[in-house]
Amino acid sequence: MDRQKEREAKIAKGEPVGSPERDPTAGKDLGVLALVKVLFVLLVSASLAGQFLVGSYTWGYDGKWVQAKTYWPATQKLFTETQLAQYDGKDPTKPIYLAVDGDVYDVSANRRTYGPGGSYNVLAGSEGGRSFSTGCFLTHKTHDYRGLTDREMQSVNHWKNFFAEHKDYFKVGRLLQKPIDPASPIPVHCDPKKQEEIDKREAERVAEIAKAAREKDEL
Known part of the structure; x- marks a missing residue:
């Protein structure tokens, strides 16, 4: 208290004073950094417990969210259709890639499905957006979405x-698609x-366009 009074007296006289001393009885503000440290300690403790109890730092989980490339992805590249076709699973030394609406994904984690003999292997190394929505795996490997119903477009999305x-698939680039x-x-x-x-919907659409054109000419 004496120091505080002395400081206040100097201020009243216009004399320079230093920064006020911190009250040792005041509560300590943890702040964001302290909170991060606490969370880090908890995370490390949980990881060590997993290794001790089940032999895995991630408690047996080995999916997308515990892999470094999820947070530090490799530089993504642009693929031509010819380049993408090289990643169809036939070469066991190469990953398996598949594009959906131009986004290319590494689906190597599921070779049983996308590799040779798999139910979706026909789409490996190609664009599968329209095929997934229509079920025409052999003939609809294209980004041409004309003629799709609202429901089929919802399926694409x-x-x-x-x-x-x-959790296991990673985006690796974009497919260069021609207009x-x-x-x-x-x-x-x-x-x-x-x-x-x-064909019926298309005929109705063409008829509506023709009708609108005739009505415009009659005005």
Whole structure:
């Protein structure tokens, strides 16, 4: 208290004073750095406990979120369709890549599905956005989404999210895709009945365009 009074007297006289002394009885502000340190200690303790109890620092989990490349990904590259086709799983020394709406993913963690003999191997090394939505794996390996219904477009978005959020798949780049020629034919559906529905919708669309053009000419 004497030092405080002395300091206040100097201030009243206009004399220079240093910074006030910290009150030793005041509570200590932990701050963000201290909180980070506490969380780090807890994380290390949990990791060591996992190694001691189950023989794994990650308690047996080896998915996407405990792998370094999830947080420090390698430089992503651009693929041509020819380059992407080289990663179709036939060469066991190469990873397996698959594109969905232009985003290329490494799906090597699931070679049983995407490798030779797997149920989705036909899409490995190619663009699979439209194929996933229509089920036409052989004929719809394209980014041409013309003619798809709202439900099928929702399916495309579903698969985009599926690969982006999958615990074992990693985005490695983008597929260079040529612009779709609007004058080119829409991909034919592998199911004849669904193709009939597509043809009907297209005929109705063309008829509406023609009707609108006639009404405009009559004005």
